[in-house]
Amino acid sequence: MAALRWHDSQNRDTLETKVHIPDGFLSTPVWAALDMAGAPAVAVIARRAQRTFDEGKVPLLGVMGAFVFAAQMINFPVGPGTSGHLVGGALLAYTLGPAAASVVLTAIVAIQALVFQDGGILALGANVLNMAVLGVLAGYLPYHFWGRTRARRAAIFAGGALSVLISAVMALSELLLSGVRMPGGVLGISVGLFAVSALAEGAITLAVIGALERIQPEFIRQPAAGRSYALGAVAIAAVLLVTGGVLLTSTSPDGIEKLGQARTLLSTPFSGYGIAGLGSGWLPKAGAGLLGLGLVYGVCLMIGRRR
């Protein structure tokens, strides 16, 4: 793997945002938990893709995977003396649908681990979740909501950027959670580089989709009509908030508690993960958790009604 690697090819620096974690980096709880989450996720997605894609289309998915691999050879100038290349999660989601795109990216991650020693085997769960599941879903999200509206081009751009950003930040969080040391400066620089390559991916995805629409518009899948702007905005805000939160908590595992202590800024009746009136023990903690879930559920219901 190379989280971020600048190297020379044709007298240019190439900005690579590969987030394939090798074995030996993640602590046992992290890789074991992610493998346990990744296996059923992949099984469900494979079944869903199989339902929408009859088996005769399997060659198409395999060849599209080979396409994403090969697309790395074509360099896009993204700044003075710097070039980037397509990562492809969002592009595949717009052309094959999110489930099939996830399957293709899972296959890519597996081949990279086996054949190119890029990413580990025990870390496969982590890498598949980062790139093939969360990356693809986050990349498809803006298109799903805004793909039919006037903001279509912005949605395509945002999807490409989001897919790379989410995969990179998740990988970074998993490394930090495993105890890999990263001083503040290094962390800041990596997040900055990730942001730049996320913007590059958005621009590349938008340009390739535009060119494809001119050659053969039927390649691009149209999302169903009639989805609201507001719901899309809430969904994307939620994704960003969760990702940012995961990164924050993994840099300092006590972050949430610190947040709870900053009462001048934020004061809730749930500080310390318990309801103040119920004393201490497992009951108030569970109660606070359930109440929190209920609140989130209520907010979702209210947003759902307004449509």
Next chain:
Amino acid sequence: MHHVVLDQWSRRASPLHRRDPRSKIIPLLIFLVVLATAHRLLPAISAGLFAMLCTALLWARVPLADVLARACLVLPFTLVFAGVSWIAGDPARAEALVMKSYLSALAVLLVVSTTPMPLLLRGIELLGAPRFLLMVTQFLYRYLFVISEEAQHMRKAAVSRGGSFRAAAGALAVLFARSYKQAGEIHNAMLARGFQGRFRPLSAPHFHAADAAFLVCASSAPVILRIALERFV
């Protein structure tokens, strides 16, 4: 392309090459877990596991030096993080990162260089991974070379048009369209040959007694090594 070498190694003949893919995948996983969970005496355990892998590579008659060099592919990334850990005052972690990532890559290489990729993927499928996913992976591996060659042409086309952002996007869109068309042709050719939605390998893997014996020995070796070292050192 460098993975052609891997394909050639995997088609050589040795007792290790002849084993059923399942009897190599399970010990690989056990090896990786033993290595990943080791903390105490890590240098000694790593040395033991390294010796074990080298013995197996010699037994498999693949060029040892080349495989050892190829496993270094993980090092550029690892060394960056190891360097940061070292500077941050955690030299033990820096050493652990290098040893664990290198040995894990070497173990994967041992399996991949003694098992042809289609057979390895078939083994993973037989161990319960989704068939649809594995079929996609089989096609991906098979057409990697074809599409990569196509991409070389498109790269040349983009560079000749000035290498601008637009030119690169156009080249990629054409590569996409060509790959799509190629997939359709492949599918038609397969239908013409009686493809019914699943691969039928000419020789289905059979799990023999020798495979079972190898599975038991290869799985227990790293476990015994670690227990012995932790108990007696």
